[in-house]
Amino acid sequence: MMNSPAYAFTNPQAEPSLSAYGAKRAGVMSQDGFDAAFAEISSWPGYAPTPLVSLPKLAQQLGVAEVLYKDERGRFGLGSFKALGGAYAVANVLRLKVQQTHGLAQVSSKELLSGAFNDLISASTVTCATDGNHGRSVAWGARLFGCKCVIYVHETVSQGRRDAIAHYGAEVREVKGNYDDAVRFAAATAAALGWTVVSDTSYPGYRDIPLDVMHGYGVMASEIVTQMSSTQPPTHVFAQAGVGALASAVCANFWLQWGVQRPLFIVTEPTQADCVYQSLQAGQRTVVEGSLNTVMAGLACGEVSELAWEILHGGTNVAVAIDDAYALEAMQILAQPQKGDPPIVAGETGGVGLAALLAARDHANIRAQLKLDAHSRVLLLGSEGDTDPVIYRQVVGKTASEVLA
Ligand SMILES: Cc1ncc(COP(=O)(O)O)c(C=O)c1O
Numbered sequence: 001m002m003n004s005p006a007y008a009f010t011n012p013q014a015e016p017s018l019s020a021y022g023a024k025r026a027g028v029m030s031q032d033g034f035d036a037a038f039a040e041i042s043s044w045p046g047y048a049p050t051p052l053v054s055l056p057k058l059a060q061q062l063g064v065a066e067v068l069y070k071d072e073r074g075r076f077g078l079g080s081f082k083a084l085g086g087a088y089a090v091a092n093v094l095r096l097k098v099q100q101t102h103g104l105a106q107v108s109s110k111e112l113l114s115g116a117f118n119d120l121i122s123a124s125t126v127t128c129a130t131d132g133n134h135g136r137s138v139a140w141g142a143r144l145f146g147c148k149c150v151i152y153v154h155e156t157v158s159q160g161r162r163d164a165i166a167h168y169g170a171e172v173r174e175v176k177g178n179y180d181d182a183v184r185f186a187a188a189t190a191a192a193l194g195w196t197v198v199s200d201t202s203y204p205g206y207r208d209i210p211l212d213v214m215h216g217y218g219v220m221a222s223e224i225v226t227q228m229s230s231t232q233p234p235t236h237v238f239a240q241a242g243v244g245a246l247a248s249a250v251c252a253n254f255w256l257q258w259g260v261q262r263p264l265f266i267v268t269e270p271t272q273a274d275c276v277y278q279s280l281q282a283g284q285r286t287v288v289e290g291s292l293n294t295v296m297a298g299l300a301c302g303e304v305s306e307l308a309w310e311i312l313h314g315g316t317n318v319a320v321a322i323d324d325a326y327a328l329e330a331m332q333i334l335a336q337p338q339k340g341d342p343p344i345v346a347g348e349t350g351g352v353g354l355a356a357l358l359a360a361r362d363h364a365n366i367r368a369q370l371k372l373d374a375h376s377r378v379l380l381l382g383s384e385g386d387t388d389p390v391i392y393r394q395v396v397g398k399t400a401s402e403v404l405a
Contacts, residue, residue, distance in 0.1 A: 131161070239267055247312060267320070268353060270295075
């Protein structure tokens with residue numbers, strides 16, 4: 001059997017493991033920011049930590065000591081970790097508006113939910129561009145807190161993902177071109193109409209809101225640190241990257257909490273949208289042109305977020321780019337595990353950490369660069385479940401409930 005394409009790059013700019021997180025990075029994401037996000041998000045109705053699942057049989061098969069999978073499928077009923085970021089940023093946009101309008105020092109999201117500020121909130125509109133999951137989170141946050149919401153999608157966003165956004169009462173509009181075109185269109189429309197862009201990607205002059213999104217994502221990492229408090233931290237963490245907001249939030253959070261014990265940090269992307277990989281190779285943020293066509297819908301981004309880059313350029317040890325075939329194989333393996341491992345429902349972008357391990361199984365040079373061996377304890381970020389149930393069934397041959405039955 002021929003191996004599917006995959007390649008890896010060891011980052012020469014990676015900070016040594018003894019390096020402190022430091023003031024410069026703390027000016028981007030900070031422990032205070034992560035703590036504030038945790039306090040707010042854990043107060044929302046329906047909050048519960050997502051499971052951290054051990055897959056011993058898979059570990060054995062892949063020649064490592066342990067595989068841990070943080071399963072974000074159940075996050076606030078939205079199917080992905082994205083529920084943490086966009087909705088938290090919407091809450092903060094509205095909190096700030098209420099504070100400024102009423103001259104209050106602090107308003108919590110609990111107070112927003114009390115209904116006391118509904119007149120002001122219902123007159124506000126939030127917007128963003130999305131490949132699916134971020135828009136769903138913004139739409140859900142808008143509905144939870146009671147403001148209006150318009151979401152822009154590019155041409156290849158599946159109908160299932162559009163429907164899931166509309167389900168939360170947002171208006172979904174299509175933009176010609178790719179994700180980055182939709183980002184530009186949303187920004188221009190918001191500027192013209194006085195709406196607030198709640199984007200997960202930053203650009204010059206636009207940092208506060210994406211920073212909230214990233215601090216929100218940090219909840220996932222904070223939970224992992226608590227869930228692993230009685231064991232050693234993992235040796236490796238695989239974070240999939242689109243614009244890099246998730247990867248940088250997890251990297252920053254583990255660096256702050258685990259310090260010198262932080263794991264080797266590996267960023268995984270599709271070969272068709274490898275903007276972190278290309279940027280690390282060039283030593284600076286580099287735009288990837290083209291259709292960015294990949295089944296890993298959440299990762300179809302051609303440009304690393306400015307803020308994410310400030311963490312990832314020194315925080316990433318190895319970048320791996322993989323062919324779609326590995327992402328699909330990962331979904332199937334997680335759905336039909338060997339006896340002894342629980343079945344897991346991972347969407348096209350959810351199983352990408354495992355996809356990188358599969359690439360390392362097939363490519364000796366990747367395994368060597370990742371320093372994977374029988375002692376490795378690997379953490380995978382299961383960032384989504386079957387966020388598009390139709391595509392999930394096509395790939396796996398079963399529905400999520402059949403897989404879990
Ligand atoms: C399920 C899933 N995982 C990972 C990512 C990547 O996140 P980021 O764009 O912050 O790198 C996305 C982005 O949409 C996603 O939807």
